[in-house]
Amino acid sequence: MAEQAADTDAGPAARQASSSRAADAGWRWADGYDPQRTRREIVDSALYLFERNGFDRTSLTQIVSRASLTKGAFYHHFKSKEDLLWQIQNEYLDRQIELAQGILAGDSDPVEQLRALIRLSLAGIATYRAHVAIFYQERRHLTGERLRSVTEKRDILENMFRDVVRRGIEAGVFRGELNERIATYGIIGMCASAFQWFKPEGDFGVDELADQFCELILVGLLTE
Incomplete structure (x- = not known):
């Protein structure tokens, strides 16, 4: 149920909170947080999973895990799955x-x-x-x-x-x-x-x- 809630459109408060957490993704790159690269990693992860498993059978957790990112980083770029x-x-x-x-x-x-x-x-x-x-x-x-x-x-x-x-x-x-x-x-x-x-x-x-x-x-x- 928690996973399903995470996949719905986030409200303004949630999006604001997620923006402050977006830098969680920065640990992946020694040269600092890169928004464009983060967005690309999320998209590429979703492309891989959606094509192979389908939209319904792909969770938000799987998307961010495959990209080695956080849900905070996801919600900084996208409202929902x-x-x-x-x-x-x-x-x-x-x-x-x-x-x-x-x-x-x-x-x-x-x-x-x-x-x-x-x-x-x-x-x-x-x-x-x-x-x-x-x-x-x-x-x-x-x-x-x-x-x-x-x-x-x-x-x-x-x-x-x-x-x-x-x-x-x-x-x-x-x-x-x-x-x-x-x-x-x-x-x-x-x-x-x-x-x-x-x-x-x-x-x-x-x-x-x-x-x-x-x-x-x-x-x-x-x-x-």
């Missing part, structure tokens, strides 16, 4: 949105833009594999405003793909009989499923994977 999950989701989604916006601001050719978006999705899986796994497996644990904000960001990425597909159909380079929404769901679903089996250290790298996916997807889209 759900808040940590939310910020993990944001770390991945914000980076993908930023890079996707750069793609769409460049080459206006929908074929090349779609290739680039597919490569971005697969590179994201290679770089943020644990984030992606947790995004698809554990985001159901988000509630309220946190769930709404993550859903909005997911929709932003989806709409970027959909806009490229729509422009390709309008330009006559993608088949006109295709439904842009169904095509978009198919592309995103195909890319997303790769996190279940793709290993960057395996027999082929992310570039080869992206080339193969682009060929498979564009065969179904292109008019010629």
